[in-house]
Amino acid sequence: EDQVTQSPEALRLQEGESSSLNCSYTVSGLRGLFWYRQDPGKGPEFLFTLYSAGEEKEKERLKATLTKKESFLHITAPKPEDSATYLCAVQAYNSGYSTLTFGKGTMLLVSP
Amino acid sequence: DTEVTQTPKHLVMGMTNKKSLKCEQHMGHRAMYWYKQKAKKPPELMFVYSYEKLSINESVPSRFSPECPNSSLLNLHLHALQPEDSALYLCASSQSGQYTEAFFGQGTRLTVV
Numbered sequence: 629e630d631q632v633t634q635s636p637e638a639l640r641l642q643e644g645e646s647s648s649l650n651c652s653y654t655v656s657g658l659r660g661l662f663w664y665r666q667d668p669g670k671g672p673e674f675l676f677t678l679y680s681a682g683e684e685k686e687k688e689r690l691k692a693t694l695t696k697k698e699s700f701l702h703i704t705a706p707k708p709e710d711s712a713t714y715l716c717a718v719q720a721y722n723s724g725y726s727t728l729t730f731g732k733g734t735m736l737l738v739s740p
Numbered sequence: 741d742t743e744v745t746q747t748p749k750h751l752v753m754g755m756t757n758k759k760s761l762k763c764e765q766h767m768g769h770r771a772m773y774w775y776k777q778k779a780k781k782p783p784e785l786m787f788v789y790s791y792e793k794l795s796i797n798e799s800v801p802s803r804f805s806p807e808c809p810n811s812s813l814l815n816l817h818l819h820a821l822q823p824e825d826s827a828l829y830l831c832a833s834s835q836s837g838q839y840t841e842a843f844f845g846q847g848t849r850l851t852v853v
Contacts, residue, residue: 662841671744671830671844672783715782727773727796728842730782 630655630720634731641738644705649734651716652698660719661699662728663692665712672715675701706738743767744845746831752851755821761848763814763831772814773842774806775830783830789814790836821852 631654641647653661660679664672676685678694685692689710691702701714713735717728744765753759763772771790775783788796789808803825805817814831828849832842 660841664844669828669847669849671746671828671832671847674841674843677841717782727785727788728783732782 630718630729632716632718632729632731634714634716634734636734637732638735639737641703641706641736643707643738643740646702646704646706648703649701649714649716649736650698651701651731653716653718655718655720655729658718661694662717662719663690663699663701664715664717666715666733667712675714703736706736708738708740711736711738744831744833744843746829746845746848748848749846750849750851752853753818753821754853755823757821758817758819760818761816761829761831761850763816763845764812765833765843766812767833767835767843768811769833769835769843770811771834771836771840771842772808773832773834774804774814774816775832775844777828777830777847779827787816818850821850823852826850826852 633652635650663675666672676692681696683694689704693700713733715733717730720727747762773788774786777783785798786800787806792808803820807815828847830847831845834840834842
């Protein structure tokens with residue numbers, strides 16, 4: 629069974645204090661790993677897709693990396709508007725259709 | 741444009757009511773999904789439609805009935821729900837059923853009273 633574990637569950641940072649979120653996974657054949665950002669009461673917002681170990685993607689202050697066992701979301705010099713829950717998901721292959729298995733998320737709070 | 745539109749944003753319904761949630765996308769995506777999300781939990785897959793055909797039903801109770809009238813629309817019909825069905829219902833779409841990222845709508849906050 630595919631599993632996704634995110635750590636920490638919650639992270640509080642000061643504005644400008646860089647850090648990393650972790651997503652470790654076990655999956656029978658990784659098709660893709662996705663990062664989403666979710667604000668309270670809203671739907672997840674797509675951030676990145678990673679398909680193979682060694683791959684890196686960047687967007688503004690965010691950088692996602694992938695190894696064979698885990699992915700990191702690095703946040704450089706965060707701002708209060710980066711506060712959100714960050715979800716990691718792995719793509720499984722279920723009866724010919726891709727489905728997402730989500731981790732429980734990391735709730736990030738950035739204080740001014 | 742990566743927009744998936746869900747209506748209504750909020751819905752309160754009694755346990756004997758019948759209501760429908762609607763989802764629309766104009767990205768030409770051929771796979772559409774319903775997810776359910778409880779507070780402080782990750783989204784859980786309910787249904788997958790691929791090319792307007794139901795492909796996956798994750799053992800969802802029959803009081804939830806999905807419908808895909810065409811490639812741009814997805815409905816979720818609700819009947820005789822229980823209070824524990826209160827949750828954020830999310831619609832998503834992807835280019836196809838394989839190896840592509842899914843884009844989510846803003847969700848419908850459902851409260852069953």
